[in-house]
Amino acid sequence: VELNDLGEFGFLRRVREWIPDAPLDDDAAVLLPSPGASLVATTDILVEGLHFRTDWSSAADIGYKAAAVNISDLAAMGARPRWLLVALGVPASTEIAFLEELYAGLGESGIQIVGGDTVASDRLELAVTALGELDGPPLTRAGARPGDVLAVTGPLGRAAAGVNLLLGPRYDGIRPEDVMSCLDAHRRPQARVIEGAALRRAGAHAALDVSDGLASDVRRMCESSGVGADIDVVPVADDARRVADARGWDAQRLALAGGEDYELLVAIPGGFECPVALIEIGRIVDGGLSLRGEPMPEGGWEHFRVGSGK
């Protein structure tokens, strides 16, 4: 059965079967905020061909990731994710079974889907809005101060290694489990919700999620905070490094410019009692950005400039 056969209202009836708790009957959802909490809102679009490919990821993977990248933005502020709205652009010839799987993937995020919209489109597109809550001030990217330690919640480069493997699928001399973990990192990123909340409560100065590559994201934190940074360590994941070595890629570049790791980059003050495992990568300074004493190379993942890093 194709979407085309059901029409818009027939499709909406199906969506209500897939998401039985969703108040999708009215055009707007009524939500009950927690007393005293502030609301945190973020939106991200994922587009077929740019952010995902249907020959690389299953429908469930695509739905899961669309939720995860938005939840990651909430996590970086230390917020509790609560609700999702899903605006879907979808080719009329799409199989309904594919869309059911997509919604199942969205639901795997554990966050309640409370609304949405669907339009016909040439390619699959998901514009997801995530709403979360926060008791107390948010963790932002603007609070880093000279003297802070810079750290990440996990090693980087797996998702970029996964994308590069998918672009040129040769696996000779690479352990299958390394292939799988890198592909999985691209398809199923983990939003660091618990880590973000714990870092905020513990008094971290600044955080953001590493979505565009470490080099870009350190630069963004520094620009927002009006500071510089010296990076000593580029923490490449072991499996990503082994894949890079087998394929002759620059492993450090995967971490610096690859993007889509969704670990949190965090600036913490001296004497910080760390509530979660962190990998120290450098420190915040007055002045510019440097990588082991050299100026930081440019190059993250900017969406309008093809080939600028990825």
Next chain:
Amino acid sequence: VELNDLGEFGFLRRVREWIPDAPLDDDAAVLLPSPGASLVATTDILVEGLHFRTDWSSAADIGYKAAAVNISDLAAMGARPRWLLVALGVPASTEIAFLEELYAGLGESGIQIVGGDTVASDRLELAVTALGELDGPPLTRAGARPGDVLAVTGPLGRAAAGVNLLLGPRYDGIRPEDVMSCLDAHRRPQARVIEGAALRRAGAHAALDVSDGLASDVRRMCESSGVGADIDVVPVADDARRVADARGWDAQRLALAGGEDYELLVAIPGGFECPVALIEIGRIVDGGLSLRGEPMPEGGWEHFRVGSGK
């Protein structure tokens, strides 16, 4: 200057100049809900070629309408609009001046833009999420009861007449002011925010905004409420009727199947003290849908079936 020349971060810097109050620096916005209010959330996508054409509407019109159709969903529930998030898909060759005008149009809605995302796209697309607040229970489409009077907040058919004029632009024998008001109804719909809030407070039983044509939207209210309706009057706007007569179109069909009027359809109980001007069109009954005693013709505007009504 094209978007391409600026890159993503350069573009985001421009957006911050256009919307100086927007907390767009972090990936998520922190919002302060009113104590005790419930939150109302809705999302709608507008797509070039399907919902608007850049040769029919200015960039400001497109931005304005993308905000208005979402605000209209809040208005139908009687909610106060508060915040917008704007996810934008945009061709890399788009002139920055066009995007500045688009944001100016979004801003004309009077609602604060608090976040967004931008990706490269073949065509212009706006996925807007509107957040509002509500003190007390929402007005929904599910509360209509047999015996209620059905009414609309204004006459219908102007926007559909405008679209039909744009499809075949011949204006002989039509008053220029009728052309302008119909084109304007398509380009610049008015969300009935004050009316929705007043109707909710006064105890209206059900409401929704007439976005898909009166026939479809009465059907949706009736299905949600588990009732039927007899329509006696199809309130066609005078200017839309004159345009239809001059061009040989069925004026009633513009109102029944045309869509995009964004007036509120409301079901009110007997003895209701009406806080705003309403046009009575019929009543809620047990049983099916009828138009002057005949079964209601099918045909609204379903997005996946081309030519089903529009």
